[in-house]
Amino acid sequence: MNFGxxxxxxxxxxxxxxxxVACIVFFIANVIPADPVxxxxxxxxPPEAVDRxxxxxxxxxxxxxxxxxxxxxAVRGDFGVSLKTSNPVMEDxxxxxxxxxxxxxxxxxxxxxxxxxxxxxxxxxxxKAIDQFSRIFSILGVSMPVFWIGLLLLLVFYFKLGWLPGxxxxxxxxxxxxxxxxxxxxxxxxxxxxxxxxxxxxxxLLPAFVLGYNxxxxxxxxxxxxxxxxxxxxxxxxAKSKGLRKNVVIYRHALRNSLIPTVTIIGLVFGSxxxxxxxxxxxxxxxxxxxxxxxxxxxxxxxAVMGGTLYIALIYSIANLIxxxxxxxxxxxxxx
Amino acid sequence: xxxxxxLIFLMVLIVAATGFAATPKDTLVIGAxxxxxxxxxxxxxxxxxxxxxxxxxxxQLVKLEAIDGVIVPVPDIxxxxxxxxxxxxxxxxxxxxxKFSNGDPLTAEDVFFSLKRPVVLESVSAWFLVDIFGINxxxxxxxxxxxxxxxxxxxxxxxxxxxxxxxxxxxxxxxIVNKDxxxxxxxxxxxxxxxxxxxxxxxxxxxxxxxxxNNVILLEANPNYYGEQPPLKRIMVRDIPEASNQxxxxxxxxxxxxxxLTPQLLxxxxxxxxxxxxxxxxxxxxxxxxxxxxGPLANPKVREAVRFSINYEEIVEDIMLNNALxxxxxxxxxxxxxxxxxxxxxxxxxxxxLLAEAGYPDGFEVELLTSNTDTRKAExxxxxxxxxxxxxxxxxxxxxxxQMYAKYRAxxxxxxxxxxxxxxxxxxxxxxxxxxxxxNQLAWRNAWYDDYAATLCEWGxxxxxxxxxxxxYKDLTEYWFxxxxxxxxxQTVEFWGIRKEVKNFEExxxxxxxxxxxxxxxx
Numbered sequence: 104m105n106f107g108x109x110x111x112x113x114x115x116x117x118x119x120x121x122x123x124v125a126c127i128v129f130f131i132a133n134v135i136p137a138d139p140v141x142x143x144x145x146x147x148x149p150p151e152a153v154d155r156x157x158x159x160x161x162x163x164x165x166x167x168x169x170x171x172x173x174x175x176x177a178v179r180g181d182f183g184v185s186l187k188t189s190n191p192v193m194e195d196x197x198x199x200x201x202x203x204x205x206x207x208x209x210x211x212x213x214x215x216x217x218x219x220x221x222x223x224x225x226x227x228x229x230x231k232a233i234d235q236f237s238r239i240f241s242i243l244g245v246s247m248p249v250f251w252i253g254l255l256l257l258l259v260f261y262f263k264l265g266w267l268p269g270x271x272x273x274x275x276x277x278x279x280x281x282x283x284x285x286x287x288x289x290x291x292x293x294x295x296x297x298x299x300x301x302x303x304x305x306x307x308l309l310p311a312f313v314l315g316y317n318x319x320x321x322x323x324x325x326x327x328x329x330x331x332x333x334x335x336x337x338x339x340x341x342a343k344s345k346g347l348r349k350n351v352v353i354y355r356h357a358l359r360n361s362l363i364p365t366v367t368i369i370g371l372v373f374g375s376x377x378x379x380x381x382x383x384x385x386x387x388x389x390x391x392x393x394x395x396x397x398x399x400x401x402x403x404x405x406x407a408v409m410g411g412t413l414y415i416a417l418i419y420s421i422a423n424l425i426x427x428x429x430x431x432x433x434x435x436x437x438x439x
Numbered sequence: 440x441x442x443x444x445x446l447i448f449l450m451v452l453i454v455a456a457t458g459f460a461a462t463p464k465d466t467l468v469i470g471a472x473x474x475x476x477x478x479x480x481x482x483x484x485x486x487x488x489x490x491x492x493x494x495x496x497x498x499q500l501v502k503l504e505a506i507d508g509v510i511v512p513v514p515d516i517x518x519x520x521x522x523x524x525x526x527x528x529x530x531x532x533x534x535x536x537x538k539f540s541n542g543d544p545l546t547a548e549d550v551f552f553s554l555k556r557p558v559v560l561e562s563v564s565a566w567f568l569v570d571i572f573g574i575n576x577x578x579x580x581x582x583x584x585x586x587x588x589x590x591x592x593x594x595x596x597x598x599x600x601x602x603x604x605x606x607x608x609x610x611x612x613x614x615i616v617n618k619d620x621x622x623x624x625x626x627x628x629x630x631x632x633x634x635x636x637x638x639x640x641x642x643x644x645x646x647x648x649x650x651x652x653n654n655v656i657l658l659e660a661n662p663n664y665y666g667e668q669p670p671l672k673r674i675m676v677r678d679i680p681e682a683s684n685q686x687x688x689x690x691x692x693x694x695x696x697x698x699x700l701t702p703q704l705l706x707x708x709x710x711x712x713x714x715x716x717x718x719x720x721x722x723x724x725x726x727x728x729x730x731x732x733x734g735p736l737a738n739p740k741v742r743e744a745v746r747f748s749i750n751y752e753e754i755v756e757d758i759m760l761n762n763a764l765x766x767x768x769x770x771x772x773x774x775x776x777x778x779x780x781x782x783x784x785x786x787x788x789x790x791x792x793l794l795a796e797a798g799y800p801d802g803f804e805v806e807l808l809t810s811n812t813d814t815r816k817a818e819x820x821x822x823x824x825x826x827x828x829x830x831x832x833x834x835x836x837x838x839x840x841x842q843m844y845a846k847y848r849a850x851x852x853x854x855x856x857x858x859x860x861x862x863x864x865x866x867x868x869x870x871x872x873x874x875x876x877x878x879n880q881l882a883w884r885n886a887w888y889d890d891y892a893a894t895l896c897e898w899g900x901x902x903x904x905x906x907x908x909x910x911x912y913k914d915l916t917e918y919w920f921x922x923x924x925x926x927x928x929x930q931t932v933e934f935w936g937i938r939k940e941v942k943n944f945e946e947x948x949x950x951x952x953x954x955x956x957x958x959x960x961x962x
Binding site for chain 2: 187188189199254257258261262265268269270271275276385386387388390394395397398401402
């Protein structure tokens with residue numbers, strides 16, 4: 104199979120996955136016994152008002168027609184109008200998603216840098232102090248809830264030490280940079296507002312670290328295992344015995360070959376970052392898509408919940424597609 | 440890789456040197472969970488906190504104010520009003536020279552439009568107009584009339600006491616919007632509803648400058664406000680969904696007010712000398728109710744014995760951590776008609792004697808129903824222990840709230856612990872619920888078919904003379920104490936943690952739930 108065919112096949116699979124997700128979110132939202140029209144109008148509303156709103160929102164149609172409408176709308180990027188904000192859901196997503204994306208991107212960057220570093224160090228210095236530290240750090244990372252670690256770090260770095268800010272994307276009295284991407288770090292660079300950039304960076308460090316902690320731990324463990332595996336291989340022994348410097352052996356020969364499982368795990372954890380954003384955004388008062396979906400759920404705002412979920416699924420699929428492509432480039436055997 | 444790590448570390452050090460500033464002197468920064476904010480349209484907004492923000496943006500005919508600790512309706516843009524002989528028609532004279540925030544004059548046309556708007560939109564928050572005053576979409580043009588440029592009249596279906604009528608009219612759905620501005624933004628006959636969701640067009644002390652959902656709400660003083668300019672130029676509400684995070688921000692001085700602290704967090708924050716707690720009476724109560732047709736509870740002496748078995752102080756102190764007021768009548772503290780007397784206390788000997796008189800010297804067994812919150816469970820256990828002292832064996836049954844209410848509404852309970860929230864600051868609503876079985880609310884659920892009490896409730900509703908009215912509610916409370924099916928446990932309180940620099944917060948907050956006057960707060 105050549106690369107073009109591989110890509111086509113992956114795209115086709117992605118569409119099937121997204122269709123599956125759309126089916127699941129639609130049917131969960133529409134079969135659970137809760138009544139969004141009732142939630143909007145309240146228990147005292149006259150029956151005619153209920154019927155009128157149902158007709159306006161299309162809830163009087165049979166389920167299958169509504170599903171058809173939902174899918175045809177979703178394909179065009181139209182998820183309907185949010186019951187809570189009265190904006191088109193897509194407009195809300197465009198508004199809130201950059202904050203989540205920015206957080207996830209910084210989180211994955213921190214995770215990759217920290218995770219791979221820890222992984223290599225603990226493989227090279229196996230069973231030494233750094234390996235033990237990395238092990239404890241990783242166990243804590245996968246076992247502590249985001250919620251708890253977030254509050255703990257806020258308590259230390261914000262409350263006790265005062266090194267980092269305590270909430271939000273910028274200081275309460277700082278204007279956001281002119282909107283280009285919606286990501287403050289990038290927008291402030293584009294606008295040349297270095298003070299805003301610094302502020303945005305300080306605000307994102309803690310939530311991004313917390314969000315990425317779990318991912319950091321996974322990346323560190325996988326890198327360590329695969330690195331140890333590679334270090335045992337014959338070609339490493341050959342490289343060592345022909346007198347190459349240790350660093351060259353580790354970084355040029357071993358690391359490159361041990362990165363494939365790491366790349367896989369990065370693709371997978373990126374999805375968990377988007378999921379984890381729901382909790383992290385609540386703890387750190389981060390106005391992103393996660394919080395948009397949670398507040399939507401409490402209000403039975405189904406268009407918002409369905410649209411938001413499907414959008415995250417789309418981003419997740421794209422991230423996985425990119426990983427698969429990288430994979431195929433790193434190791435041609437994968438294209439099979 | 441190591442270099443990037445160092446870079447991050449360096450950045451951290453840079454901040455360590457910069458530190459963070461306190462909030463500006465002319466701005467009140469509130470940390471709150473704003474997830475419940477849906478709209479800023481006065482005709483539609485209904486939730487408690489959002490409503491108080493909306494109240495800062497719009498003037499009304501009458502508004503609520505706490506005077507000498509009692510919440511009463513006072514003139515806002517209605518300078519005065521006349522009530523017709525039959526008590527059905529209220530004619531309001533509108534203050535001249537009032538301007539909207541954009542400088543347009545406010546006239547009867549705006550008032551007329553604003554009062555009709557929630558009725559035409561069939562807004563849920565205007566249920567008072569429909570269910571109590573009998574004003575609906577079909578008859579609104581006969582019931583609400585514009586007499587001239589500065590006079591508007593409203594006709595009711597019954598001669599309610601003035602305090603009831605004005606109390607209902609002080610709800611937020613009567614906020615006066617600028618008709619021209621709103622109609623300029625009308626889309627598909629929504630009477631400007633979509634636009635008013637996140638804009639304001641009112642004549643209140645503040646203007647809505649920005650609302651970014653899940654992030655920030657910013658109000659600025661209205662330069663054209665007809666009254667005195669508020670001391671604070673800006674009110675900023677930051678969305679901080681986590682109560683524990685609110686506490687940290689408050690103590691660090693990044694916010695001035697933490698809106699949603701738990702009692703535990705407030706206790707902890709209070710240890711900081713910069714933090715002050717503010718507590719005001721709330722508008723809900725918690726009670727033990729007895730089904731007056733069930734077995735031993737049908738005997739008034741048994742119900743009195745139950746009331747003398749409970750240790751009310753311990754419930755307030757140990758379970759509510761003092762975030763509750765010992766109020767045993769059904770009229771809340773802060774209301775017209777509130778009765779200060781608390782006749783019940785734990786007296787086991789007296790309770791036993793009453794049980795013996797009633798023919799139950801060895802007590803009896805009863806089912807005690809409640810819902811599954813931690814507070815309710817703790818209350819049920821406490822009451823179970825107290826009743827056991829008098830020889831009554833209570834078996835606790837815990838249900839989901841919705842199930843519990845279904846059983847309660849069908850009179851299927853024996854004893855129940857539940858609560859009641861009030862809708863307008865007048866004893867009428869509370870008396871009807873707790874004492875008149877004809878109102879089909881709590882008294883009916885507890886099968887207390889007492890015609891004397893029900894009749895007093897109806898007199899109270901239409902008695903025009905406030906002194907006589909007060910006496911009716913005093914008599915009713917006295918009768919209800921010893922004959923009714925309730926043991927009132929406490930009235931809820933509302934509480935906040937604030938920075939010590941914030942002044943007059945308690946005055947502004949008194950009556951919260953029904954009112955909050957941001958224009959009173961200063962720093």
